[in-house]
Amino acid sequence: MQINKVISISLLLAFSGIRNMSYSQPKENDGRDYDPSKKFTIYAFSTYVSSASVQNNLDSPDPIERAGLTDINGGFGFGTEFDYKPNLLNLDLVYYLSVEYLHLDQSGIQYEYSDGINIYDYNARDKFTVIPFELGIKWPLPVGTDNFKIYIGGGGGIYMGTHARYVDNISSQTTKMTPGFSLNVMTGVDYYVGKNLAASIELKFRDAAFDTQSKYNYITTLPNPFTTRLIADGVRVTAGIKYDF
Numbered sequence: 001m002q003i004n005k006v007i008s009i010s011l012l013l014a015f016s017g018i019r020n021m022s023y024s025q026p027k028e029n030d031g032r033d034y035d036p037s038k039k040f041t042i043y044a045f046s047t048y049v050s051s052a053s054v055q056n057n058l059d060s061p062d063p064i065e066r067a068g069l070t071d072i073n074g075g076f077g078f079g080t081e082f083d084y085k086p087n088l089l090n091l092d093l094v095y096y097l098s099v100e101y102l103h104l105d106q107s108g109i110q111y112e113y114s115d116g117i118n119i120y121d122y123n124a125r126d127k128f129t130v131i132p133f134e135l136g137i138k139w140p141l142p143v144g145t146d147n148f149k150i151y152i153g154g155g156g157g158i159y160m161g162t163h164a165r166y167v168d169n170i171s172s173q174t175t176k177m178t179p180g181f182s183l184n185v186m187t188g189v190d191y192y193v194g195k196n197l198a199a200s201i202e203l204k205f206r207d208a209a210f211d212t213q214s215k216y217n218y219i220t221t222l223p224n225p226f227t228t229r230l231i232a233d234g235v236r237v238t239a240g241i242k243y244d245f
Helices: 002-018 063-067
Strands: 040-055 070-084 094-114 119-144 148-167 170-178 180-194 197-206 208-216 226-232 236-244
Touching (some): 040 197, 070 119, 094 148, 119 180, 119 208, 148 208, 148 226, 180 208
Antiparallel strands (some): 040 070, 070 094, 119 148, 148 170, 148 180, 170 208, 180 197, 197 236
């Protein structure tokens, strides 16, 4: 479903630009802001993730409880990316490696747990940090101008982070973390605003998940320690500046 969204967005961008734009790929720099001879790019960006969810009962013997999801809001962050354009077989492929930092913080989340006899409800505040490491390939679409580029791509990533939970006057800290892995797909646009300098917007779809085991700092009737899984699966939007060199 997410892949279909990316394909639809990419086709809309392509068809909207193809009417008034002609594609050209000059062999050397001839005064344009975009210089195709540059093989490396640094991308500094801010990030917004639209939504996430939490699996709160991973230790439960009940498979239905283990699979239960609680939706939470997304969050903001920042990151950097390094691109390499080797121009292999004239395919214009771009290889990328990126790292990000995301912060999610939400109060008033309602959870429940069972002691085997009764089910109890409680409200909590959850804070997550998410650190994605991703690599993959981008492919410029054959539409655009010398200063306006549209691309699609995809790859994979490893996702890790921390979790802190606050319930009344007690809090928890992460004692163990298990990274997760996910494939991703994307689409984006670059607009060159100066010599080798472009403004960029990118959409990415992924399931950035990891598991944490946490422990409260006081004795409590809540499960302690407890294991959760964060799944930051909302649309990831970045905006920033790229510099070619």
